[in-house]
Amino acid sequence: MVSPFKIFPFVMYPFIVSLITGCVSYRVIKAVEGRSVPTIFEEFLVGTTTLQEALQTLGAPDKVAELEGKDVLIYQQSLLSNSGLSFGIPFTDIWGPSFNFSAYGELVRYDLVFLSFTPDGILSEIVSEKGSRYPYLNTILSDKKGN
Amino acid sequence: MKRFREPLFVLLLVFFLQSCAGWAKNRDYHPFDASELDRLIPGKSTATQVTEILGAPSNIVKLSNGNAYIYRRSLSKGTGLWLLIVSFGNYDKHYDQIVIFFDKKNIMTHYGVTLDAHKASYGLPF
Secondary structure: OOOHHHHOHHHHHHHHHHHHHHHEEEEEEEEEEOOOOOOOOOOOOOOOOEHHHHHHHHOOOOEEEEEOOEEEEEEEEEEEEEEEEEEEEOOOOOOOOOEEEEEEEEEEEEEEEEEEEOOOOEEEEEEEEEHHHOOHHHHHOOOOOOO | OHHHHHHHHHHHHHHHHOOEEEEEEEEEOOOOOHHHHHHOOOOOOEHHHHHHHHOOOOEEEEEOOEEEEEEEEEEEEEEEEEEOOEEEEEEEEEEEEEEEEEOOOOEEEEEEEEEOHHHOOOOOOO
């Protein structure tokens, strides 16, 4: 018996590929919001650095707020990573039940610098977090408490 | 090897025929001109002068010793690529921001500027 792939290759291969297209898919999405946040611990000193110096070095903050009588500047960049795998065989029309498997994951990481200033404009606290240093797969699959 | 050539060609052809790509661009626009900041003098310029030059702020925040006027606009660019069973998406958003600090008498004390929106770019997620 001659294989239909030999007789109608231009029909059979697209047909098979079309079937696969509907059944298997993998996606990768990345979204970045904001500029990269610099590491500033070496340049900035609590009790010495002024608001003016911080603004000259880092530019305009992404968020400004008052917190317990102090002025807070926040610089942040968010990095979203999303990936998903879907696999299914749609038997519904010919058999009834279908087989379908899918797995999706989304992780948003933040690089942050938090600066707190006294009402006189003197730096009183620095907090920095580099969320982007955490690898995607290890972080999203982690079962550690708080993660 | 020769017998695989034809099926491989057909598969590649289908692969590209079923592929597509897309681009998108979004601009959240506020018409402030950062070059006008040279006309503002810390310690002298008032909030009224600032709004005359830069227009209405996007946001106002009350601080411990006055207020901050925030001017913000953004540019985002998105790229999508679909290759048969694999798809890629990339989204990049950057901001132009000016934050102007005022004391309780509404006199400008400091300002910070970041002009970063032009850095938004198209691309792939790797």
